[in-house]
Each structure stands twice: as structure tokens, then as C-alpha cells.
Amino acid sequence: MNYSAELKKFITSQYVYSAIRITLATVLPCLVLANFGILKEYFLFPLGTSFVALTDQPGPFIRRRNALTFAIISFVLVAMIASLFMNIKILVFAEIIIFGMFFSLIGVYGQRLAAVGSLSLVVLAIFIDGHLTGADILKSLLIFASGCTWFLLIFLIVTTIQPYKLASQMIGENYLQLAEFLKIKANYYQKNPDFDKLTTQVIAKQIEIKNLQEETRETVFKTRTIVNESTTTSRLLMLMFLNSMDLHEKLMTSESDYQKLQQSFEDTAILVKIHDYLNLLSEEMTNIGISLQIGTKAKPISNINEKLDHLNHDYFELRNKRISPDNFENFMVLRQILMRINEITKEINDIYKIFSQNVKLAKSLSTGLDLRKFLPNEEKLNFKVLKNNISFSSSHFRHALRITIALLVGYLFSLFQFLGIGHTYWILITIVAILKPAYSITKKRNLLRLYGTIAGAVIAYAILHYIHINQILFTILLLSMIMCFSFLKGKYFWAVLFMTIYIFLSFNFLSPGHVNIIFRDRIVDTIIGAVITSLVAYVVLPVWEHTQNLDLMKKSAECNLIYFQTVISKFLEEKFDIQEYKVKRKNAIIALANLSDNFQRMISEPKNQQKKLEVVHQFVATSHLITAYTASLSQYVKDNEKYPEIDAEGWSRKIEAEMQKVFHLLNGDKITETLNMESRIEPEDSSLDSLILKRKTELTEHESYDLRDPNKISHLTELKNIHDILELIYDVAKEQRKVIENYQSERKNEETTQPIPQQS
Template sequence: MNYSAELKKFVTSQYVYSAIRITLATVLPCLVLAHFGILKEYFLFPLGTSFVALCDQPGPFIRRRNALTFAIFCFAVVALIASLVMNFKVLVILEIIIFGMFFSLIGVYGQRLAAVGSLSLVVMAIFIDGHLTGGNIFKSLMIFSSGCIWFLMIFLVVTTIQPYKLAGQMIGENYLQLAEFLKIKANYYQKNPDFDRLTTQVIAKQVGIKNLQEETRETVFKTRTIVNESTTTSRLLMLMFLNSMDLHEKLMTSESDYQKLQQSFEDSMILVNIHDYLNLLAEEITNIGISLQIGTRAKPIFDLELELKNLNHHYYELRNKQMTPGNLENFMVLRQILMRINEITKEINEIYKVFSQDVKLAKSLSTGLDLKKFMPNEEKLNFKVLRNNISLSSSHFRHAIRITTALLVGYLFSMFDFLGLGHTYWILITITAILKPAYSITKKRNLLRLYGTIAGAVIAYAILHFVHFNGLLFTILLLSMIMCFSFLKGRYFWAVLFMTIYVFLSFNFLNPGNVDVIFKDRILDTIIAGVIAFAVSYIVLPVWEHTQNLDLMKKSAADNLIYFESVISKFLHGDFDIEDYKVKRKNAIISLANLSDNFQRMISEPKNQQKKLEVVHQFVATSHLITAYTASLSQYSKNNEKYPEVDAESWSRKIEAEMQQTSVLLNGNEITEALKMESRLEPEDSSIEDMLMKRKTEIGENDLVDRRDPDKISHLTELKNIHDILELIYDVTKEQRKVIEKYRSEAEPTPPQS
């Protein structure tokens, strides 16, 4: 592992940058207040700052600004009402029900408002018993609201000074994810690979790439200064992002029959050479990603031209020594893989070229695409959307009921005085943090929260026991805050660990010598909240992932069919609409990632809810292969070559018939005889076989010419590869249809025996 690169990736990421901004925005006022000796009295100011800061989700400037403004309004209203009714238990319960339902339901409008809703419930928990507000309610509210507004001001200043910073970091992260994806793909070429494990890793990485691409699309395509291409930086960022998506597709086209490949070349070093070269390419992509995150121009690390020349040399030497009529087709497959590697190398060199454009050249850069077509779909902010989700058939409504129930149970539990709990609002905060719409995520966060809290509490206790120098304690506090906010999105255990440390240190600064009470309360409250959240998520209107499988499989099958149709159209009609193709490619990848993500969550659910797990897993795997093989076929749609030898019409009808059969079965209908007949068509590709036999005869007669042009590939090799890809797509679609037949047979009850 390249530890230097890993450290740079982390330090230059949007998460660390955002964490430092939040930490400074929170801590600087604390230093001023501490200087005047009023920090304890004005403690709600930095608390408000940190709450609003956590609502700042990546995205276009206008949406972020509006969300922060809405968050401040919600926080102020919630804090006011909670403070006014805290002495009336019946009204507090009514408050929990109304706020719990409303702030959970606004999650229907997307992650940004879901974050505002969750933090609003945390604000309610803070103010629910007056523990932190003191006697003067309105003064406390003014201090808290001022802290909220302070972060909004910081946000406006920073985004004005650095309008492209977030977009650059997110696009850079796209490249870093692609580098990790390529490293996984490279492992298929190492000695004795674990194919099942690698396939699982590839599918999981596809989910991460899809989620990040969706977030980046919203940030880039809805940021006015970038879309209007008004500056050199905006044009370069737009093109770098679009290039990252094209690179993603090129990495997907490297799908092959890896097991057959390993068997064919197990006695040579060529596959290991490919593995090593792909890792070099991954390092170059990482270098591009880090440079984008920093905001500097990237320069190549390796001499790729020399490295690629060496790789091709190894191939040609092996070819000249070992190629025979019997293994010709194996060498054709290997030659095609090297051609794809050559194209990926060219793409990376092109990205470096775009990255190093001078100002005059950059002004002429343009995407030529209708960017609105690439935007992620999202619910519009109107009351109708909210009203339509007030139903038990809505997963959002069921989640709202669960979280409201859990908050009520947590509040009632905290009223038992015999437990001697000193910070009961921690129970409600922890419930809000743990309880998520998906049972699997709730289960995972529950355990991570518990382990992180215990580990963080032990470390914090040790720090406070052995360290008595306030300067060092303050430094640890700062670092803990930065690490907490940096890890909050991706590594929840570490986020909770560092959060617990900085909470302990914060309370120690406010009330020294009270660490034993905080230690006991923090762990006890976390355990109580965890038990409540787990029980409610399992008992109260749970939404199990298997109930989503059918709809997601229908969507994935339909989008894969449309994607294939857009690619095969070039072979059928000779025309190819690149923009239409890219939209359909995006939809197919998103549908596949959503299905894969749902399957991964289902694995973490109780065994009795893992319905048809093996069958769904087979469908996910076959869907992945169909998407990848279609991407491989697309490389022949984009060039100007003609392939009349391929019976494209028969292949199109044959493959589409199999795909349509899968969709028919998923919709609960019966397959027609017409579709069955279409799927049995035999394409007229005999001319390709004839050409192949002729070539084998030539090789048998020692007519082997030592051609060494890595940029050119024989027409026969291309034809053979197109034929093989179409055959692979057909075989996988046929396998997928059989998987759904099995799925349906398991779903239908067995008729009683007479």
C-alpha cells in the first residue's frame, strides 16, 4: 500500500476540508468567549454552530444556502417550543409526536432535508428538559440562534472566496474511486485470484461510484458558474467530470472470461505483467484525483508510453513463441484486452492533457451535451409529495412512526428517577443518530455507536486522568473534532470514538472534575438508546429489503434492455446518438447499483427476512455482467468501422427476446411462443468462422507475421471479439431468465397433493 498517497487522499478530501471549517467555526468563538470568562454562560453558541454545520450536505450553492437557512428556522422554532413546554409532560409527549413525525417525513425531499430533520430532533432533545438552557429561556434561544447564524455567515464567505473548491474535491474523489475500482479489476490477473470475492468487491465498488457520481452530478450540473462555462476553471472541472464517467465505462469494458483466461496463460507471466501495469494506471488516476482535490495541475508519475511498450513487447514475444492454431482464439482475447488497456492509457493521457490546458485553449472547451438529461431525479418541494407519503405503504411514513415511537419510549424511560441518569437527552440524541429507515443500517450503526462510545470514553477517561495541561487538552480536543467530522460520513465507528473524546473534553472544560459521572452516563445512555432503537426497528412496522427486490429487478432488467438497444443500434442502422447513449448508460448503471445496494443491506437482516437470497444474488451478478458486456460492445459502436460480417439483426432479436422474457416473468406474465421462437434464432456468422479457419490454416503453415503495432488490431480479431461478446450477453441473459423462472417457482405456492 502507498501510505503517502493514502494520507494525501484523506488530507485533501472534502471531508477533512469541511471538518476543519466546522471545527474552526465552532472553536474560534469558544476561544473568544473563554477569554472573557463567559464560555459556560454562552455554551449554546458553539453548539448551534456545530448543529447547522452538520446540515451542510454537498451540492449546488443555492441549495446548500437554502437548506442552512431552513435549518436555522427549524432549530429556532423547535428550541422555542421545547423550552416553553418542558415543564408540561403531556405537552412534551405531544411535541415528540408532532416533531418526530414531521421531521422524519421531510426526508422524502432528499438527503439534504433528511439531515435537517434529524438535527432538528437533536435540537429538541437538547432543549427538552432545560438541562442546558438555564433559567433565562429567551436569552438561551438568542445565544443558540446566533451560533446558528454564525455558521451561515462563515459558509457564505468561504463559498464566495472558493466557489469551485467543493466541485473540484468531489470530482477528484470520483477519480480516486475509479483508481480503487481499477485495482480490484487488476487482481483478476494475479496468480490464483478469488473470483467470487473479487466479483463481490467490483459490485460493491460500483455502488460507491454510482452514489458519488449522483452527488457530483448535482453539485456540478446545478452550479450555475460551472454549467454556464464562464471561466477556465469551470470548463476544466466540467470536462474532468465528464471524462471521469467515460473512463468509468472504459474500465467496465475490460470484462472478460477471467477463469478461462487464467487457464489459458497460467504458465506465462503475461497476466502478472498486465496486473502490474493496471496498478500503475491506478496510481496515475489516484494522482489526478489528489491533484483535483488540492486544486493543482497534475503531472504524470510514470512514463506510461515506455511501460505500455514493455507490456506489448511481452505479449508479442509470447505470441511469436507460443501461438498455434489451437490457441489462436485465446491470443485474440488477450490481444483485445491489451487493446482496451491501450485505450484506457490513452484516456488517462487525454485527461492529463485536458488538465494541463492553458487559458487560451481552455476557453474553447465545451461539452456539447444537454446537461439537464444527466441530472438525478428528486422530489419537488410541494405539499402533495408529503401528503402522498402519509400512508403505511410509504417507507418514509413507517420510518417516521418508528423514530417517533423510539423517542417516546426513550423519553418515558428517562423519567424513571431510580436510574439516576444525569444526561437523559443523550438517549434521545443517540436514538436519532442510530435509527435509520433500513433495518440493516440501524443494526450496523447500533453496534458501531456502542463500540465507538465505549472505546472513546475509555480513551477520554485516560487522557483526563493523565493529562492536566490545558494547552495539550485543547489540542487533543481540536484534533478530535476534526477527525470526528472527517469520518462522520464514511467511517462511523471512528467518528463516534473521536466524538466521544471531544464531548468528554468539552464537558471537562465547562465543568472540571466531573468525568466519572459523564463516563457512566454516556455509556449507560448509549446502551439504553441502542436497545430501544434495535427493538423498535425490528418490531414497529419494519420495511424489509426483500420487499424492494422485485421492483428493483424490474427496473434493472428494463434499463439493461434499453442500454443494449442503444448500443446495438449502430450495428443495425449505422447511426449512434452519443448523448442518448450516455443517458441510457447512466440509467443502467444507476439501476444496477440500486439493486446491488439493496441486496447488500438484505444480507445484514435477520435470516427469516432474507427471502430468496441466493436467487437475488444470482440476478445481481448476471445484471452486472450484462451491463459490463454491453459496455464492452459499445466500444465498437463509437468507431467508424463497419462490421457487415456480424448478423446484428439476428443477434439483436435473439438477445432482446431473452431480456424481454425476463421482464415478462418479473411482471408476473407468461412468455409467448413468439418470444421463445425469437430467442432460438441462429445468427448467420459463418463468414467469421470461415475467416478464423483460414487464419488457423495460415498459422499452421508457419505464416505468422511479426506485426507490432499496439494501436492497430486485425479486423478478424475485432469480429471474433464482437461475436464472443454477443454470445456472452446471450448466455448471461439466458441464465438470468432461468434465475427468474426459479424466483417465480419459489414465490408460487406448491399445489396440494391429491
Template structure:
């Protein structure tokens, strides 16, 4: 690991940028208040700033602004209501039930409002007993409102000063994720790769890339300054993001039969050189990502042309020594791998040229795409949407019931006097933080919260025990706060660890000398909340991941079929514009990532809820391969007229038949006999005859040492294209057999052939 590069990634990322912004928004007013001796009286001001800051999720300016305004209104109403009835115990439980259902259900309008709802419940926890508010209801609510408005003001000012900053950081993060993806792929070429582990890591990385691409699409395609304005910066950012999506497809096309490649060439040492070269390309992509995040210009770390030339020279030397009629097809496979790597290298060099900020290039950018079609529309705030989800069939409503039950139980336990809990709101807040719609996510966050809390409490205890210098403690407080917010999205246990430290230090600043009490309460509250959240997620209307498998499998199978049809349309000279193709590519990648993500959560479910785990795993793997092979196939579309030797009509019928059979089984529909016949078609290709002719030429020593890296033989292209079609068919057939073995309750025996 290159620690210098990792530090640069972190220091220039949107997470640290957001963390510093929120932390300074909290600390600066606190320092001013402390200077005038008012911090204890106005402690709710920085707390409100932090809560509103946490609702500020990445996205277009308009949506962020509207979400912040909604959060401020919700927080003020909750604080006022909770403060008004805190002395009426009989009203508190109905209050929890009403707010619990309401603020969880607004999640039907998207993740942004789900976050507002969750933080509104945290605000309820803060005000429910009046521990931090006292008896001055109006004053406390107004102080909280002022702190909320403070963050909104900071957000508006920063957005005005740096309108492109967030988009640049998010696009840069896309390149960093792609760099990690390429680094994983490079490991297939080193000695003794763990194929199963690497495939699992690649699927996980695909999920991360998909989620990030969706967030970035919303930010870039819905930001007026980027889409509509013709500034050099806006056009270049758009170009960089579109290039990152195309680069992702090129990285997917590098899928090969790695086991066979290792078997044929593992002992030659050449594969290690390939792996090393890909690692260096990964570093170049990281360099681009860091430059985008920091807003600087990127320059190549190495001479890519020279490195690529060395790789080709090594390949040509190997070919001269080992090429025979028996190894012909093996070398063709290796040559195609080199061709794909060259495409990736050329893409990276093009991106570096874009980074030169050539104004002519920027002004000539015109994709002709309707960007709005590439963004998932958020649910409009219609009451009908909310009311239609008030049913046990709705996962949102079931989650709302779980949250509400957990909050009621948690609050009841926190009021039991024999437990001696001094900060009952921590039970409330921890339940909101831990309990998520999926049992697997709840279980995972529960453990992370516990580990982070205990470790953070121990470290904070040691800090306060051994350090008395207030300047040092304040510096540690600020550092812990920044790191907490920076890790909140990506590394939850570390976020909780630093959160615990800065909370200990904050309480010490406000009320010194209660270290043992704070330590006991913090750890005890976390354990109680964890037990309640786990029990509720397991016993109260649980949603097990296996119940969603069929829907995700249907969507993935359908989108892969449409993606294949769109790619094949280019070869059949059918009219299909590039936008339709890219929309189908996007859908296939998103549905694949959703399927994979659901499977990974299913692994964390109880053993008795891991239904047909092996079959679902096989379906995920085959879906991943189909998508990757279609991406490889589509790369030849620009020169499709060069391949009359391949019967594309026959291959289209043959592969589509298998993909349709899978879809019919999943949807329990009847199978037509003509589909079976199409699946058994033998396409009328002439590629094998050409290969046989070339083998005979080699047997008669007709070999020429051509060393043009930019030229690949027509036969090699033909052989690879047909091989890709064969791979798509074989994997599609394997997937269909997997689906046929599913239990009768989710597949139809009528179409089982």
C-alpha cells in the same frame, strides 16, 4: 498500501476540508467567549454552529444555502417550543410525537431535507429538559440562533472566495474511487485470485461510484458558475468530470472471463505483469484525483508510454513462443485485453493533457448535452407530496412512526429515576443517529456506535486521567473534533470514537471533575438507545429488504434492455444522439447499483427475512455482467461500419428476446411465441469461417511477427465483438432462468417456458 498517498487523499478531501471549516467555526467563537469568561453562559452558540454545519451537504450553492436557512428556522422554532414547555411533562410526549412525525416526514423531499429533519430532532433532544438551557428561554434560543447564523455567514463567505473548491474536490474523489476500482480489477491478473471475493468487492465499489457520481452530477450540473460561465476553470472542471464518467465505462469494458485467462496464461508470468501495470495506472488516477482535490496541477508519476511498450514487448515474445492454431483464440482474447488497457492508458494521458490547462482546449469544449437531464430532480416542497405519503404503504411514514415510538420510549426510560441518567438527551440523540429506514443499516450503525462509544470513552478517560496540561487537552480536543467531522460520512465508528473523545474533553473544560459520571452516562445512554432502536426497527412496522427486490430487479432488467438497444442502434445505423445513449447508460449503472446495494443490506437482515437469497444473488451477478458486457460492446460503435461480417440484426433480435422474456416474467405479463422464436435465431455471421481459415494458415506456419501495438487485426476485433454478443446472450439467458425459479408470488407461470 502506500501510506503517503492515502494521507494525501485524506488531507485534500472534501471531508477534511468540511471538518476543518466546521471545527474552526465552532472553536474560534468558543476561544473568544472563553477569553472573556462567557463560554459556560454562551455554550449553546458553538453547539448551534456544529448542528447547522452538519446539515451542510455537498451540492450546488443554491440548494445548500436554502437548506441552511431552513435548518436555522427549524432549529429556532424547536428550541423555542421545547424550552417553553419543558416544565410541563404532559405536553412533552405530544411534542415528541408531533415533531417526530413532522421532521421525519420531510425526508420525502430528499436526503438534504431528511438531514435537516434529523438534526431538528437532535435540537429537540438538547432543549427538551433544559439541561443545557436553564430557565432563560428567550436568551437561550437567541444564543442558539446566533450560533446558527454564524455558520451561515461563514458558508457564504467561503463560497464566495472559493466557488469551484467543492466541485474540484468531488470530481477528484471520483477519480480516486475509479483508481480503487481499477486496483481491484488488477487483482484478477495476480496469482490465485479469489474470484468470488473480488466480484463482491467490485459490486460494492460500483455502488460507491454510483452514489458519488450522483452527488457530483448535482454539484457540477446545477452550479451556475460551472455550467454557464466560460472561464477556463469552469470548463476544465466540466471536462474532467465528463472524462471520469467515460473512463468509468472504459473500466467496465475490461470485464473478461478471468478464470479462463488465468487457466491459459497464469503460468506464463505475463498476467502478473499486466496486474502490476494496472496497479501503476491506478496510482496515476489517484495522482489525478489528489491534484483535483488540492487544486494543483498533476504531472504523470511515470512514463506511461514506456511502461505500455514494455507490456506489449512481453506479449509479443509470449505470442512468438506459444501461438499455434490451438491457442489462436486464447491469444485473441489476450490481445483484446491489451487493447482495452491501451484505451484506459490513452484516456489517462488525455486527462493529464487537460491538466496542462490548455485554454484552447477549454474554450473548445462544447458537449451539446442538456446537463439538467442528467440530474435527479429533487421533490418540490408541495403539501400534496407530504400528504400522499401519510399512509402505511409509504416507507417514509413507517420510518416516521418507528422514529417517534423509539423517541417516546427512549425519553420515558431516560426519566426513570432508578437508572440515575444524568444526561438524558444522549439517549434521544443516539436514537436519532442510529435508527434508519432500513433494519440492516440500523443494525450496522448500532454496532458501530457501541464500539466507537466504548473505545472513545476509554481513551478519553485515560487522556483526562493522565494529562492535566490545558494546552495539550485543547489541542487534542480540536484534533478529535476535526477527525470526527471528517469521518462522519465514510467511517461512522471512527467518527463516534473521536466524537466521544471531544465530548468528554468539552465537558471537562466546562465542568472539571465529573469524569466518572460522564463515562457512566455516555456508555449507559448509548446501550439504552441501542437496545431501543434495535427493538423498534425489528418489531415496529419493519421494512425488510427482500420486499424491495422485485422493484429493483424490474428496474435493472428494463434499463439493461434499453441500454443494449441504445448501444445496438449505433451498429444498425439508427438515429440515436449521444445524449440519449448516455442517459440510458446512466440509468443502467444507477439501477444496477441500487439493486446491488439492496442485496447487500438484505444480507444483514435476519435469516428468516433473507428470502431467495441465492437466486437474488445470481440475478445481481448476471445484471452486473450484462451491464459490463454492453459497455464493452458499445466501445466498438465508433467503427461499426467495419463489421459487415456480423449479423447485427439477428443478434439484436436474439438478445432482445431474452432480455424481454426476463422483463415479462418479472412484470407477470404474457409471452408471445414470436419472442421464443427470436431467442432461438442463429445469426448469419461469417466470423467462424475466417477463424478457421486463420487456423489453417498457422498450421502451415504462415505466421508473421508483427509488432505494432497500435494495430489490431480485423479478425481479432470481429472475434471479440461476436464473443461479447455471445456473452450478453448467454448471461441474459442465465438471468431469465434465474427469474423463472423465483417463487410463484413474484413471477408468472404463464410466461415460464
């Protein structure tokens, strides 16, 4: 592992940048207040700042500004109502019910408002017992509101000074994810690869890339500054993002029959050399990503063109020594892989040219795309959407009920004085932080929160026991805050660990000498909150992932079919719309990632809820292959190239029939005889067979050509690869159909073997 690059990736990421901004926005007022000796009295100011800061999700400026404004209004309103009625227990229970349902339900409008809703419930937990407000409620509320508004002011100043910073960092992260994706793909070429493990890693990485692309797409396409502004920077950033999308597809097109490839070339070093070169390209992509995150011009870290020349030379040397009538088709496959590697290398070289800040290139940029078609779907902010989700069939409504019931139980628990619970809000905050719509995520966060809290508490206790110099303690507090906010999105255990440390240190500065009480309360309350969350998540209207599988499988099958139809249309000499193609490609990748993500969550659920796990796993694997092979086929869609030797119509009808069978089976429809006949069509690629036979004859007669142009590929090699890809798509679609047929027959057998209830 390149630890230097890993450290740079982390330090220059949007998460660390955001964490430093939040930390400074929170701590600087503390220093000023401490200087005047009034920090304890005005502690709600930095608290309000940190709460609003945590609702700031990546995205377009207007959406972020509006969400922060809504967060301030919600926080102050919740704090005011909670403070005014904290002594009237019946009204406190009413607050929990109303706020719990409303702030959980607004998650239907997307992650941004879901974050505001969750933090609003944390504010409710903080103010519910009046522990922090003191006697002067109005003064406390004004201080809290001022702290909330302070972060909005910081946000407006920073985004005015650096309007492109977030977009640049997010695009950079796209390249970093693609680099990791390429590293996984490179491992298919190492000695004795674990194919099942690598396939699982590829699918998991696809999920991460899809989620990141969705966030970046919204930030880039919806930000007026990036899309419409005629500055060089804005246009270059747009170009960099679009290039990352195309590069992602090129990486997907490298899908091959790796097991056959390993068998064919296991006694040579060529595959290991490909592995090493792909890792080299991965390092270059990492370098590009880091440069984008920092905001500097990227320069190549190695001479990839020279290394590519060596790789091509090694291939041609091996080919000319070993090619024969028996193995020349294997060399065709390998030649095609090298051609893809050449294209990826060219793409990386072009990206480095963009970094030269070529003004003419930037000004000539015109995507020709209707960018609205590429934006993620987001619910409109209208009451009808909220109203339609007030139903037991809505997963959002069920989640809102779980949150509300858990908060009621947690608050009720805190009222039992004999338990010795010190702070009501720690139980409630634990519940809000852990309880998520998906049971699997709740279960995982529950454990991570518990382990992180215990580990953080032990470390903080040791720090406070052995270190008594305030300057050192304050430095540790600052670093802990930065690390906490940096890890909050991706590494929850570490986020909780550092959060616990800075909370301990914060309370020690405010109230020195009470570390034992804080230690006990924090751990006990976290355990209580975790137990309540576990019980409620399992018992109260859980939404199991297996209930989502069928719809997601249908969506993936449909999107793959449309994606294939769009690509094959070019071979049928139909009108090819590049914009429509890119939209269909996006939809297929998103549908596949959603299905894969759902499957990964199902694995973490109780065994009795992992319904048809093996079937779903096989469907996910075959769907991934169909999407990848279709992407490979799309690389032959060229305006100046025709392939009349391929029976495109025959293959189109054959493959589409098989894919439609899958869709019919998933919908519970009978497969028509027409579809059965279409899927049995034998495409007439006789001219291709003749060309292959001719080439075999040439090789038998020792007519081997020493072709050494790495940028050119023979027409026969292209034809053979197109034929192989079409064959692979058909075979995988057929395998997928058999998976669903077996599933349907098993389900029918289960239904028929169930005992019939006796009539009374």
C-alpha cells in the same frame, strides 16, 4: 499499500476540508468567549454553530444556502417551543409526536432535508429538559440563534472566496474511486485469483461510484458557476468530470472470461505483467484525484508510455513464439484486453494534458449534451409530495412512526428517576442517530455507536486522568473534532469514538472534575438508547429489503434491455444519438447499483427475512455481467467502422428476446411462443467463420505475422471479440432467465404444498 498516497487522499478530501471548517467555526468563538471568561454562559453559541454545520451536505451553492437557512429557522423554532413548554409534560409528549413525524417525513425531499430533519430532532432532545437553557430562556435562544447564523456567514464567505473548491474535491474523489475500482479489476490477472470475492468487491465498488457520481453530477451540473461561467477553471472542471464518466465506462469494458483467460495463459507471465501495469495506472489515477482535491496541477509520477511499450513488446514476443491454430483465438482475446489498456492509458495521458490549463482547449469545450437529462431525480418541494407519503405503504411514513415511537419511549424512560439517568438528551440523540429507514443500517449503526462510545469513553477517561495541561487537552479536543467530522460519513465507528472524546473534553472544560459522572451517564444512556432502537426497529412496521427486490430487479432488467438496444442500434445502422446513449448508460448503472445496494443490506437482516437470498444474488451477478458486457460492446460503436460480417439483426433479436423473457417472468406474464422462437435464432456469422478458418490455415502453413503496432488491431480480432461479447451477453441473459424460472417454479410448489384450511 501505498500509505503515503492513502494519507494524502484522506488529508486532501472534502471531508477533512469540511471538518476543519466546522471545527474552526465552532472553536474560534469558544476561544474568544473563554478569553472573556463567559464560555460557560454562552456555550449554546458554538453548539448552534456545530448543529447547523452538520446539515451542510455537498451540492450546488443555492441548495446548500437554502438548506442552511431552513435549518436555522427549524432549530430556533424547535428550541423555543421545547424551552417554553418543558415543564408541561403533556405538551412535551405532543412536541415529540408532531416534530418526530414532521422532521422524519421531510426526508422524502432528499438527503439534504433529511439531515436538517434529523438535526432538528437532536435540537429537540437538547432543549427538552431545559438542562442547557438555564433560567433566562430568551437570552439562551438568542445565543443559540446567533451561533446558528454564524455558520451561515462562514459558509457564504468561504464559498465566495473558493467557489470551485467543493466541485474540484468531489471530482477528485471520483478519480480516487475509479483508481480503487481499477485495482480490484487488476487482481483478476494475478496468480490464482478468488473470482467470487473479486466479483463481490467489483459490485460493492460500483455502488460507491454510483452514489458519488450522483452527488458530483448534481454539484457540477446544477452549479451555475461550473456549467455556464466562461472561466477556464469552470470549463476544465466540467471536462474533468465528463472524462471521469467516460473513463468509468472504459474500465467496465475490460470485462472478460477471466477463468478461461487464466487457464489459457497460466504458464506464462503476461497476466501478472498486466496486473502490475494496471496497478501502475491506478497509482496515476490516484495522483490525479489527489491533485484535484488539493487544487494543483498533476504531473505523471512514472513514465506509463514506456511501461506500456514494454507490456506490448512482451505480448508480441509471446504471441510470435506461441501462437498456433489451437490457441490463436485466446491471443485475440488478450490482444483486445491490451487494446483496452492502451485506450485507458491514452485517456490518462489526455487528462494530464488538461491539467496543463490549455486555455484554447477550455474555451472550445462544448459538451453538446442536455445536462438536465443527467441530473438525479429529486422530489419537488410541494405539500402534495408530503401528503402522498402519509400512508402505511410509504417507507418514509413507517420510518417517521418508528422514530416518533422510539423518542416517546426514550423520553418516558428518562422520567423514571430511580434509574438515575443524568441527561435525557443523550438517550434521545442516540435514538435519532441510530434509527434509520433500513433495518440493516440501523443494526449496523447500533453496534458501531455502542462500540465507538465505549472505546471513546475509555480513551477520554484515560486522557483526563493522566493529562492535566490545558493546552494539550485543547489540542486533543481540536484533533478529535476534526477526525470526528471527517469520518462522520464513511467510518461511523471512528466518528463516534472521536465524538465521545471531544464531548468528554468539552464537558471537562465547562465543568472540571465530573469525569466519572460523564463516563457513567454517557455509556448507560447510549446502552438504553441502543436497546430501545433495536426493539422499535424490529417490531414497529419494519420495511424489509426483500420487499424491494422485485421492483429493483424489474428496473435493472428493463434498463439493461434498453441499454443493449441503444448500443446494438449502431450495428444495425440506425441513427445513433450519443446523448441518448449516455443517458441509457447512466440509467443502467444506477439501476444495477440500487439493486446491488439493496442486496447488500438484505444480508445484514434477520435470517427469516432474507427471502430468496440466493436467487437475488444470482440475479445481481448476472445483471452486473450484462451491463459490463454491453459496455464492452459499446466500444465498437465507431462512425468510421462497419462490421457487415456480424449478423447484428440476428443477434439483436436473439438477445432481446431472452432479456424480454426475464422482464416478462418478473412481471408474472406468460412467455409467448414468438419470444421462444426469436431466442432460438442462429445468427448467420458464416463469413466470420470463414475468416477464422482461413487464419487457422495460414497458421498451419506457418504464415504468422509479426504485427507490432499497439494502437492497431486486426479487423478479424475485432470481429471475433464482437461475436464473443454478443455470445456472452446471450449466455448470461439465458442464465438469468433460468434463475427467475427456477424461482417462479419454487414459489408455485410452495403455494401448492401449503395445507388448505379446513372448513368449520
